[in-house]
Structures are given as C-alpha cells and as structure tokens.
Amino acid sequence: MDTDVVVVGAGPTGLMLAGELAQAGMRTLLLERRPEPSETAKAGGLAGQILQLLHYKGELDRFREASTGPEPAPRFPFGGVHLDFTRLADVPMRAMPLPQPRLEAVLAERAIERGADVRRGHALAGLHQDQDAVTAEVRGPDGPYAVPARFLVGCDGGRSRVRELAGIPFPGTSFPEIERLASVTVPDSVTVLEDGGLDVPGVGRIPFGYTATERGVFACSGLGGTMSVYTAEVEATEYDDDVPMSVPELSASVSRVLGIELPLGDPLRMTRFGYSAKQADTYRLGRVLLAGDAAHLFPAGGVAVNAGMLDAANLAWKLAGSVHGWAPPGLLDTYSEERRAAAERTLLHTRAQVALRRGHGPGGDALRALFLELTADEQPLRRLGALMAGTDVGSPMSEAHPLVGTFATDRALHVAHQDPRFAGLLREGRPVLLDLADRADLRELARQWGDRVDVVSASIDERPGDALLIRPDGRIAWAAAVDAPGETALPALREALTTWFGVPSI
Template sequence: METPQVEATQVVIAGGGPVGLWLAAELRLNNISVTVLEVRTEIDQRSKALTVHPRGVEVLASRGIHQRFLDESLRISNGHFANLSNRLDFSVLDTPFPYTLFITQARTEALFEEYARGLGATIRRGHRVTGFTEHAHSVTVQVEGPQGPYEIEAEYIAGCDGTRSTVREAGGIDFPGTPSTCLGWLGDVLLDNPPAPGFNRFNEHGGLMVVPLPDNQWRVVGTSPDSVTAEWPGDLTMDELRQKAIDIAGDDFGMRAPSWLSRFGNATRLATRYRRGRVVLAGDAAHQHFPTGGVGMNVGFQDAFNLGWKLAATIDGWASDGLLDSYHSDRYPVGEQLMEHSRAQTYLFHAFTPEGLALRDLLSRMVPESRQFSDFLAGRLTALDVAYPSTDPTAHPVTGTRAPDLPLTGSESSLFGALRANSYVLLDLTADGVLADRAQERITVQGGAPDRTRGAWQDVRAALIRPDGHVAWAWTEEDDTKLGAQVDAVITTVLGR
C-alpha cells in the first residue's frame, strides 16, 4: 500500500462553515498557517441561519469587514423571544448597530470564505477529516480527499465540524445532554399571496412565522401540537406544510415550488471541554440546541473570535500562563446560558394548551411593560451582555465585559476600529495622555476622554482591551505615577514576560 503523503501546517480546522472560516481568518491575522478541510464541495444554499445579531455585527466591525454585510442585509431593529407577540426593541441597545442583519447563512459563509482566502487561509472543499493522532507537541490529522487519503502534521486541530463532530469524538470529549422530544418544521417556498412583512401567528393549532428570502422565496417555519414527539414522523411533505399553515393561519398563502423541506429537533447537548490538549472545539461541535432566536451561528463565530487570538498567542509563544485554557472558562458558561434559553424558548414554542397560551400572553405583555425584563432578554439574545468575570475580587466591574465603542482622539475614531487580532489596546483616558509611551509589540495605545455617559465607566482612567474587544483590566488610580506602575505590572503579566 502506498504511504499517504504528509503535509504540514500550524492549525488544521475541520469544518468550513462560518465558524471554521472565521477562526481561520483570525489565525491568519496573526500569521498562523491554517488549513480548513470541508467535506462539502460547495456552499449549501439551504440556509439554516438567517441573522447576524448586534454583537455579531460588532465582531465584524472589530475586523473592519462589517460594511459589506451592512450593504447586503436588511436591518431589523427588533427581535423575538419564542415568537411572543410583542417583540424586543433593539433600537435602545448600547451599540452602534442596534439591529439584526437579515442575511442568509449561505451568503455569510461566502463572505467569510472570501475574507479568509484573502488573508491566505488554505481552504479545501471535498476533504474530510477521518481522525487524528495526538503527540506531545503536534497532531497528525488523517484526511480523505478526492485523490485519496493523506496526512497533515499540525500543532493543533480545531473541531468546527458540527454536532456530529469527528474531532470531538476522536478527541474523547463527552457531549452530554438530552435527546429530541419535539420537532420544528420549515419550508423554503414560493408564495403567490404572501402575508405582510413580519407575519407570525401562535394559537392552539401551532406557531407560524413567514419571512422573505432572496430570489422571491419565503421561509415558512413553525411548530405544532403533533410535533411534540420523540418519534420521527418521516420527511416533511409539501401537503403537510400547506395543511399546517392553513390550520394555524387559515391560509396557505399560495405556497408552491419548495426548494427545501425539513424538520429539526430539540436535542440539547454541551461539550464537557472546549479544549483538551491540542484539540479545541467551537460552534455546533461544542453545543447543540433547538434553533431559537437565530443565535446558533452567532454564538459559534463568537466562540471563534474568543479562541483565535488565544490559540495564535499560544503558538507564537507570547501567551500568558493558562490563556488557551481560558477559552473554555470564558465560553463554556456562554454555552450553558445558550442551553438554558433555548430550552425555555422551546417550551414556549410548544405551549399550545390554555395554560401555555396564558403564560405566553403574560410574558408577551411584560416585554413592553418592563424595560428591565425586555433588556435582559435582548441582552441574552444579542450577546451584548456576555462578560467573562475576573477571578480577582479587586478587579473593576467593567473587567471582562464587552467594551463599548468608545470615541478616540487618535487616528482611529472609535475603539472598534482600533481593535486588532494580534494585540491589546491600551485605552489612555487620562487628560494628559500619560500612558502614551506604553506602546510596544502586542500593545497599541489609544487616547480618549473619560466616559461620563456609562455609569460603570465614569471613574475609569485606563483600560486594557483584549483582541476580542473584552476588557482585560481597568484602572481608576488618580496618581499618574502609580497608574503607570499598575499598568506596567498588568501588561507584563498578560504578555507572559
């Protein structure tokens, strides 16, 4: 038998969907060589995801590629929790992008692939990771390609290969959770008599949403009492979809010519470790859930946003102790919250009894009547409230939170434009720019004015912002000499020097 050829790269990414592609781009921004292996030969046009939420747009803006998405998307200034009648108001959120972008996953994936390739990522379609062998300082990845098997020697392997992840299973990482007990259904169809924009209906017969897609198609998606089952009823048919729409809305809207009919379950699982040795997981390989609120893809590429710079810093040797392990400690709680909220919404999506409908009505009324309740749900849905709490009890309250897009006084007009994948930003909010001379490799200094509009930031005189836009540390010291010494000590720690 002919010996498989062996290639070399620093990171192999299994899975070329949005998560794997974003991770590849983050690594290339750090000059890490990366090979993405995707079993599909072309982008799947049947888009599971249709939205990029506000924090997702901030992530794009932090790498300077958001305008392309803004130009191609419909902006929607609200969102829903379990399809309650009253929607969450995103326009009041503290972000430059107080809206959801409506864009198909297929288009998002195409833009991410173009971005990653432009940065020098190697992306191979029609190539499947079949396994790997982990060594003390490397992994040997087995691949099946169009021309036969071959191997790649890498420093790390990233599993971005979905809920049935080969990487997760080969890495011996458990994926506990609960099996599917109910089903949703969808059809991408043409409609001769489409409803008004934003149509949704929920009653004892089921829940139904109808949203426009490109090429004059419409997505008809919903749940129904007969879908509360652990048994697979067979593939969805056009006649069944039409009847469900009639039962719930009294109209099939002239639906015809389906391009995709599908069912999906509520199996809910969370990987016990996001990192084990030279194996890391992101996206659906790490968490599986009912697709409520359109958050899955967003959480996935935000996993990659957290992981990319940490993995690169570890490979390049400038990471502080435990930095790569902090990927799990940062993102695993986000996965737990994702499980909690998707389960809660799944219950409400299937609340067809009189008691369930009463609960839905009560929660729906609370959305406009309680700003605190509405903002809480919106913060979770949009991921704007994600924070990575510090283990230091003396840390300032903004430590670990997502930094807002603060105005700057230098060449960059605001913080998001100043963020880089390969360095921290030191925000000098002193009146006289006393920290300007702290710039060095991996540290850029940006000046700004104290933020008097946000309570938590009013006393902050300096802050160190991570490459993913979260606050690594913040200082309030009024004495400039002491402030400089405190800043120097933290920089030495975070740079592992």
C-alpha cells in the same frame, strides 16, 4: 511541521477561525468534507455581539455589502412571542440579513486572502496526538494523507467527527420537534395586513406571530414584502441535512399543525432543523479543541452563528500566543472556561424559550402574556437583549471595575451606535490599550508590550474610565476608573498585561 493549526469544518465558525488565525500569522489548513459550499440557508443572517466585533475590526461594511437588505427593526422572536427593542435608545440586540451561503462566501474569501489553505472534499478520517503535535488523518480526492500540526480545532457541527475521535462527552437533551422555516413570495390570494398578519380566503385572519396548538407551533409574518412561515411539530422522521425541504413538505406541516390549507408562493429561503440543548464537557483536550456547534447546541434559532463566530474570535488570538511563544501559562485553558460560561448563559435563555413556545391552551397563553408584561419594563428587556446578543457572558472577571470581563459595546463606551471613531479599533487582530483620558503614564507602560499590544487614544464626552485594555475578541481585560491615580492604575495594568499577554518585550 508545515501547519500550525488544522481547522475542520467550513461553516461560519471554521471560516471565521481560519481567517483570524491566518491574520495572526498562523499557517492554517481548513478541511471541509463537502466538495462544494452548501447552498442551504440554515441561518438567515448575523445577529448580536458579532456585529459589534466586526465594526471594531473595520469589516462590517464588507459583510453589509453582501447583505440582502437593510438592518431590520429590532423586534425579535423569543419563545413564541416577539421582543420589541425599538423603544430603547441604545438597542442591545441587532441583526443583519445575510443568508448563510453568502456569509460563508465572504468568510471564505477573507480567509483565503489572508493565506489560509482551504481544502474542500477533504474529510477527517482519524486523529492522534502527543505532547508535541496532533496529526490529522485525511481522506482526500486523491487518496489518504496525514497532516501534523500544533493544534486541531473541530468546527464540524453538532455531529462532530473531531469531538467523537477525541472522546469528549457531549451531554444534554435532544428535543423531538422538527422545525421548518421558510420565506416565500406572497400568493395573489393572500392579503398581508398592516400588523403583519395574513388574510386567507376560506380561512380568515391569521395573526402575526406564534400560535401554539396541541399539534405544535405555527408562526407567520407578512412584513417586508415576503411571507415568512414557521412550524414546529413532534416527528419520528429523521431527515438528511443534505436533502432540501420542499414547498409541499412545508404545506403539509402547516396543515398538520394548524389544520388549514395555507397558500404558499415561490420559495426564497427554506430550511429544516431539529433542536438540542447540549454542551461539551470541555472545549479543549490536549491539542484538540472544539468551537461552534461542535461544542454547543442551542434549542432556539438566531444564536448559533453569533456564538460560534465569537468562539472563533476568542480562540484565535490565544492559539496565536501559544504558537508564537508569548502566551502566559494557562492562557489557552481560558478559552474553554470563558466560552463554556458564555454558552451556559445562552442555554439558559434558549431552554426558557422552549418552555415558553411549547405551552398551549389558556395556561400557555397566560405565561406568554405575563412574560410580555414583564418585558414592558426597561431592565428586563435589556437583560434579555444582552442574553440574546451574547454580551451577557456570566460573572464579571474582576471586582475592581464593572466593565472588566464584559464586551466593549456601544453602551459600555457611552457612544452612539457604530461610532466611526472606533471602526477598525481592532483591525490588526491585536489587543488595544484604549486611552480615553490622555494618560501618558499608561501608554508608556503598555508600549513595553509593543510587539503584541497596540495603543490608541480617543476622546469621548462621557468616558467610562480613563483607559480600557481590550482583547482581540472585544472583551475588556482591564479598566482604569476615572481619574485613577498612577500608583494604583499602573501596577494593575502591568498585572493585566502580564496575565493576558505574557512578559513585556522590552
């Protein structure tokens, strides 16, 4: 068998997964049905916890170099309003402008550099599996062929062929709206106001943010030297994802929703999409797994890429453990358990956004106004920021320490944003025992897993614990309390290492 893992779909999730698997020494084949990368900027950038993870991997600068601008101020749309995180000293939600074609180009380059075999124009036609292998039946440019592998992962979107062939149910709701989002140059006839609103001849002032009408939702912003326009309206039309949206199409939608003729400049980014709230019953069926949009669909923007790339980070090291033979029993099943729980949290806040943005008239306006009043308090704002960033992933994994089961964020470590001491902490794609209190006893124990666990020592002013065991996906698997005695810390660390990374190598 020449292939360890077949990945289907070369979007951000599939490309991220292929790169992680190849780094872990997996013989990885990535199949993409389209012969060329898509130039449609379905997503506008990276946002949330994936930025923190890339910092820990030492790769954030690589993505930043491909970015189209500086990090925007942390003010983000949420269900017809904007949440302002600028007043928080440690911001829970951040973003990087990086249109999807550029993001995919960086991820593809990264995967190929690490040894993944990326084949474009090769479509999955069928699959079958047994106890020992899964076989992908592929339709390529030179005819059909079959690829046996240890595992196959569907990262092939909301209409996943992998999910269909595996027979995994995908329950949920498809919403009837068509969403249109565009960035255009500002026409000479339009004046951008200081607050981001627009002054349009013959129309007057159009406020920054969202306007709900009986016919749909409209939003605009003139901040940043461009004009952003968004509409959502109920339509019966089914659009082909491969047919790009045009300026006349957007203009007609604005006219229907808002009842005005809005001048539009030259298109910079245009995308059209529908929203669904769905989740696969399981992310694993035997040797077939799902990730990204193939596993879940959310009815709000700005979350899918983050969620999918975090799926990939969670899955990759668990697949590597299964192939290399050190994975403890049940490790691979934790992928479905953990990432389904994380998706439930994302579905919670994105479904709430649907209710917020669809309300119109005095009742809808009152709901949004009250919501904004509640987010004037720090704790509700932080909770929403964690949900949007994907760091709120459900119940903690342990009652022994509050950090266990959470992500290793700046706030969790009590350090400044992108602290240089932790850039590259997870560079090797391996778990790390982060010793924050010069605990030789804990370091010595962790080195018994030296073929798969790294040990790093650091000193910070206000440590959250004496040591943290951080998984390759950035989640904290174990933590020792400050000044925890060895007689309790050592057995607990041994149990965590064995639970997640198998028996010691020495």
